[in-house]
């Protein structure tokens with residue numbers, strides 16, 4: 001493996017107001033020219049003894065995107081997220097999150113990033129409102145702001161009626177939503193959400209998805225993992241598929257389907273009862289096929305349908321069920 005590119009050393013400057021040392025954000029060369037990345041990982045690798053949980057993971061998460069990471073159990077999703085969220089040191093490679101290195105400058109990253117882990121801790125004695133105040137205090141949000149912050153967050157995640165309920169009495173879906181609110185107490189520009197929709201019922205999933213889209217419209221960048229492929233397909237601008245620690249594919253849902261699904265195909269039914277499937281490369285090719293069939297084929301076309309490859313089928317096609 002080649003050596004990972006190192007970011008230029010953060011420039012230490014003194015903040016004129018506090019006299020404290022702060023580092024200026026830096027960036028790697030973009031993987032795609034012109035795309036501003038909020039998160040960049042270069043050759044990130046995490047090894048546990050004989051097991052490589054994450055191998056050579058290189059990715060850019062564009063500003064303002066909802067970026068989905070898909071992979072089966074044990075693929076390395078939580079490992080990657082934990083490194084980006086400053087909770088785990090990589091064995092090799094480097095990352096920049098909101099312009100800062102999560103390993104050498106975790107505080108600068110935490111200030112700008114909200115992390116929702118896949119499991120929520122136990123908070124036996126706290127009410128929902130106290131739970132958010134607790135985390136607001138931990139993130140040094142001024143106490144004077146809590147009175148508007150907490151009800152605002154609870155309204156956003158539709159938990160206002162539960163403000164005085166004990167956290168441990170919430171349903172699982174409600175805990176998930178509270179956990180998302182917790183990740184936002186310091187108004188981060190980036191949210192890293194590890195399987196936020198797991199355990200939610202279908203209606204709650206739809207509402208959760210709408211909430212994430214609303215957050216994106218507010219300008220947040222969202223990195224999310226899931227096993228529910230159709231769900232990511234609907235809301236993500238980009239998707240990366242990983243298995244056994246290795247990135248298998250990345251790009252827009254459509255481009256992944258196109259790259260890995262060997263283009264599109266079209267099913268055509270004719271008036272004589274026959275049906276044929278044709279491969280096409282793009283929309284123009286599809287239009288010329290239709291023209292050719294209408295003008296030149298002696299049969300009459302009665303149905304012309306593009307066959308869509310969904311991510312579920314594609315996922316099974318590109319992952320092999322490797323368990324390490």
Ligand SMILES: Nc1ncnc2c1ncn2[C@@H]1O[C@H](COP(=O)(O)OP(=O)(O)OP(=O)(O)O)[C@@H](O)[C@H]1O
Nearest residue numbers: 048051053071072073074075076077078079080324
């Ligand atoms: N602390 C650890 N020590 C040893 N192995 C670990 C440790 N943490 C994770 N692993 C291993 O790393 C691999 C990747 O785990 P990870 O939790 O990142 O997967 P995941 O994609 O999040 O899976 P899931 O979908 O089940 O949440 C697994 O094989 C796991 O057993």
Ligand SMILES: [Mg+2]
Nearest residue numbers: 077078079118
């Ligand atoms: Mg996980």
